[in-house]
Amino acid sequence: MTHALTPAAPRARSRVERVRRGLLAACLLGTLLLTGCGRNMYDQPQAKAFESSPFFADGSAMRPLPTGTVSREFGALDPAYLTGMGPTGFLSELPVELTADLLQRGQERFNIYCSPCHNFNANGLGATVLKGFPQPADFTTTQRLLDAPVGYFYNAMTNGFGRMYSYASRVPVADRWAIAAYVKALQLSQNASIADVPADATLAPNAAEANR
Ligand code: HEC
Known part of the structure; x- marks a missing residue:
């Protein structure tokens, strides 16, 4: 039985092989045709930032903002919020809710x-100073800084x-106010x-526990 089947096996294998090669060729052709479609969409005419363009008189693809354009970013319409300065100098009141x-x-x-640098308690003896x-001056004992309004600290960070x-590029405006x-x-x-503690103030339970 084994002997009778042996001569037929190679022919069967080569038929399978021919079918497989045919399928492979069809796949390759299909892939080539499909990838050929995408390029036009990808390479369509478009202007990118900072590119030149013959379309506009100034030769630049980027358009200048129309005169009088105002940023709508939060706070951009309020110079005091952005600068920490009012008409009479540094803001003494927070421009955000405390x-x-x-x-x-x-x-x-x-x-x-x-x-x-300033240390956790702002006494000016941070790790880098050591x-x-x-x-820097001690924020907690220097009278000039104790008297300084909140806008002064915002301004120092900003400028x-x-x-x-300046910390303007690293700390966003809202966080600068939070820090100030x-x-x-x-x-x-x-x-x-102790005189600063209101007479009717009660200690929070955990604080009372800690102070026992
Ligand atoms: C790399 C160290 C360093 C870091 C970080 C730093 N400061 Fe300062 N800061 C200084 C030094 C030094 C001075 C004093 C500069 C001088 O007198 O020339 C100073 C001055 C100041 C002053 C002015 C004090 C005065 O005498 O009028 C303020 C306000 C201030 N820093 C706030 C901040 C705040 C808020 C931050 C965090 C956002 C900060 N600093 C981060 C080093 C630092």
């Missing part, structure tokens, strides 16, 4: 961006101060006395 969330955000951002960086670089609010709260917290 909430616990704002102070918490400010604390988080201050600890990230400012504490390396390694030889210039020492830089002396040897301190936190710095004022930090100053208060480091100079508070």
Whole structure:
């Protein structure tokens, strides 16, 4: 039985092989035809940023903003919010609502961006200062800074101060206000006395626990 079947096997295999080759060729042809379709869509005429263009008189593909265009970004219409300055100087009032969330955000951002030099308690003895960086003034004991309005701190972050670089590109406007609010709260917290605690204030349960 084995002997009788043996001569037929190679012919069967070669038929299968021919069918397989045919299918492969059809697949390749199909792939070529299909990929040929996509290019025109991809390469259609379009202007990209900073490219030149013969279409416009100034030869540039990018269009200038029409005169008088005003950014609608939040706060862009309010120069005091962006600069920290009002008509009479630094803003003494926060231009945003003071909430616990704002102070918490400010604390988080201050600890990230400012504490390396100003220290976590803003006394000017951050890690870099201990390694030889210039020492900033102590925010919590320097009378000039205790008296400084919240806009002063916002402004220093926005424009830089002396040897301190501007933080405008690294800390967004809203976070700069959160930090400025936190710095004022930090100053208060480091100079508070028992007389500052309202008579009817009660300690939160966990604080009472911690103070036992
Ligand atoms: C790389 C170190 C460094 C970091 C980080 C830094 N500062 Fe300063 N900052 C300084 C130094 C140094 C000065 C003093 C510069 C001078 O007098 O030339 C200063 C000055 C200031 C002043 C002015 C103080 C004054 O005497 O009037 C303010 C306000 C201030 N920094 C706020 C901030 C805040 C807020 C941040 C975080 C967003 C920050 N700084 C991050 C180093 C730093």
